[in-house]
Amino acid sequence: MSNPALRDVPPPVQAIFDAINSYMTGSQWTGVNASASHDGSGIVNTISCNDNNDPNNYYNFTIKTAGVKISVTPLSVNLGPGQSQQFTAAATNPDGSPINSAKFDWTIGKGGLGTVDSKGLYKAPVTVAAASYDTVTCTIEGQNSWSSVTVQLHP
Numbered sequence: 249m250s251n252p253a254l255r256d257v258p259p260p261v262q263a264i265f266d267a268i269n270s271y272m273t274g275s276q277w278t279g280v281n282a283s284a285s286h287d288g289s290g291i292v293n294t295i296s297c298n299d300n301n302d303p304n305n306y307y308n309f310t311i312k313t314a315g316v317k318i319s320v321t322p323l324s325v326n327l328g329p330g331q332s333q334q335f336t337a338a339a340t341n342p343d344g345s346p347i348n349s350a351k352f353d354w355t356i357g358k359g360g361l362g363t364v365d366s367k368g369l370y371k372a373p374v375t376v377a378a379a380s381y382d383t384v385t386c387t388i389e390g391q392n393s394w395s396s397v398t399v400q401l402h403p
Contacts, residue, residue: 316341318352318395320368320386326400327372335368335397337386350388357383361401376401 294310317340325333339350354364360382364370370384382399 316347316350316388316391316393318386318388318393320384320395320397322397324398324400325370326402327370328402329376330372330374332369332371333399335364335370335384335386337368337388337395339388339393347388353387353389355385355387357385357396362399370399372399372401376403378403 292310318337320335320337327333337352339347341347352368354366354368356362356364361376361380362370362372362382364384368386380401382401383396384399385394385396387394
């Protein structure tokens with residue numbers, strides 16, 4: 249029996265692997281894969297492994313670590329050329345308590361047509377040739393949390 253050779257495995261995940269190894273005596277875990285992704289409200293860790301001694305023995309585990317949650321209003325808007333929209337954001341801790349002094353960063357998605365300032369004020373371009381979309385993303389400083397909204401532009 250051997251544990252998967254992973255670095256920085258969260259303790260709850262390691263405990264699960266230890267329990268599996270105790271239960272499945274003679275297993276030889278190989279093919280361990282781990283990934284972490286950010287889904288906007290926390291970190292999702294996915295770990296997979298299989299047993300070299302028995303191809304029918306495999307294990308997949310996903311654990312989500314709750315992070316700071318950001319909500320942006322409004323969720324979407326329709327604007328014409330040269331119009332603007334003020335977006336606002338609020339942040340909460342994993343326990344749901346508000347973060348009153350959160351510093352937000354506002355950005356426009358790649359290839360965006362409009363602009364957004366540091367306070368969330370979006371300005372559509374003066375000329376819009378065809379219906380298109382911009383994505384405005386709000387992140388909170390020091391966190392991997394984000395929220396995006398859609399701006400539909402009309403000529």
